[in-house]
Amino acid sequence: MSVKAKYQPVLDLGEKLAIKDGNVTEEAGVLKIKGEAATQYEKNLIWDKIKEIGGESPSDLKANITVSDTSVYxxxxxxxxxxxxxxxxxxxxxxxxxxxxxxxxxxxxxxxxxxxxxxxxxxxxx
Structure with missing residues (x-):
């Protein structure tokens, strides 16, 4: 199973939440995810899904998720x-x-x- 297939539920959630400026690449067995969530709550949902699949500190994924509206949760x-x-x-x-x-x-x-x-x-x- 490719690392992208492993984390497909994370990518699906990102689409459902309409994560902006999403970018997904795979290099040397590491999936790199970048994007902007609307709120901290949505960012937390993405991280919770990552941890559910890959554990607390997944070594096969690097994510850089920012938040566009930090004024609210x-x-x-x-x-x-x-x-x-x-x-x-x-x-x-x-x-x-x-x-x-x-x-x-x-x-x-x-x-x-x-x-x-x-x-x-x-x-x-x-």
Whole structure:
């Protein structure tokens, strides 16, 4: 199996996330990946997939993933049935961090218990 085939799920995820300026080359059995993720959250998703396939320190892959918008951790479009605590658990692993999401969105939210589908929320850097 080629190293590119091994890491194909990473490349597929990069396409799904619309990573900009993507460049993939293979040299001497090492896959080199370069690109720009929209947010730190998307960059983390790419790295998590790399580690899932190649371990914590893969020797057959070098990646240089930058982030275009460092002012936020991510931007989230609310779906039906979601709450701030559910969103906080998804991004931070801690539902109690809903307060930070609320504070970052007081321009559109008046009550942390009331959010609506299709609202775009800032998920702040912690």
């Amino acid at each position: 991510h931007r989230h479009t609310v779906k039906s049935g979601e709450s701030l605590s559910l969103i906080a658990k998804h991004y931070y692993g801690d539902p109690m961090k809903y307060k930070q999401i609320f504070e970052a969105n007081t321009g559109i939210l008046k009550n942390p218990d009331v959010i609506h589908p299709d609202q775009e929320l800032v998920i702040p850097n912690l």
